[in-house]
Amino acid sequence: MPITIDLGGAPAEEDCAQLGQTADFARINRFEVLAYRAALIGLFGLPPAGCVLKPQANHHDFGTYLTLGLVIGDEADLGPARAYAEAVEDGIGSWLEAGMAPPVTYDDAEATCHKTDVADVVVGALATTRPDGTGRFPLPTFATIHTNLSAAFPAEAARFAALIGEPA
Template sequence: MSRHRILELGAGPADESCAQLGQCADFAEANTLELLAYKAAIIALNGEPPLPLGFTLVANAHDFGIYRTLWLVSAELPLPEDAQAWLDDLVEPATWIAAGFPQPVTYEGSRAVMRPFRDVVAAALQITRPGADGSFFPAENALLHRNLLAAYGPATVAAADSG
């Protein structure tokens, strides 16, 4: 079944640094980690997209090599009403922290320092978790935390609780 490209989401939050093709020694690994974290950040803000929408990484050829970007795709068009509504209301984070996430990759010159993806999601669950009284601060963290729990499950929560 063919998948239709619906919307290119990019390589990460618009106001954040990301791996630079031809500049970063570990580019392919850093690019992939940032895309997986960006997908998780979008899920934190919006919940998982309803079917037939889904995410995919699309390779793009450049003079310096191949880079990937995150896309929303669909196996069918036109989109069902619930999928179109999700797409119409889509919120993309401008920064990692806007979705409750730490920066998954930091850069020291041309060297990328990467957190394992599981640790990135576990950190986001820690950042967005409720206080001892069960309340969330800021209140928006309740949505982020609930969406992350739904998408990434109890094993990730256990890792977040132990670290």
């Protein structure tokens, strides 16, 4: 039987959409959860075979909200699955840890989306974490984030390369 570990809906120290308060909650909640998925992939890589990071519905008296779940399937090799689960289970504190600006900011319950979709969030993180002209990364974590996002989101990596005039 698959095991699901709930990883939350956004970095722990960040504001996020609030069920029953945020206008257009369902859309913004999904956007934040998918951006959070990209942030965790940037820092920790794609989940190992037999595991998947995906939105999970949670039912509440006020409605349904999403959080990110790590689903470990029956076919997963438990060694790599356990190691990955241990790496991601505490999540991250802020979007900046993943080289990302907050995709949504809040003024009271009013949300302002700064990107149109998760692809834009990934391209922004690739821009933030890119190497300098000599190929060196200003921070070791940037190398990890840039490499992981480029591998996990090849279309976005090609789009970023085209934006800066480099071959994909």
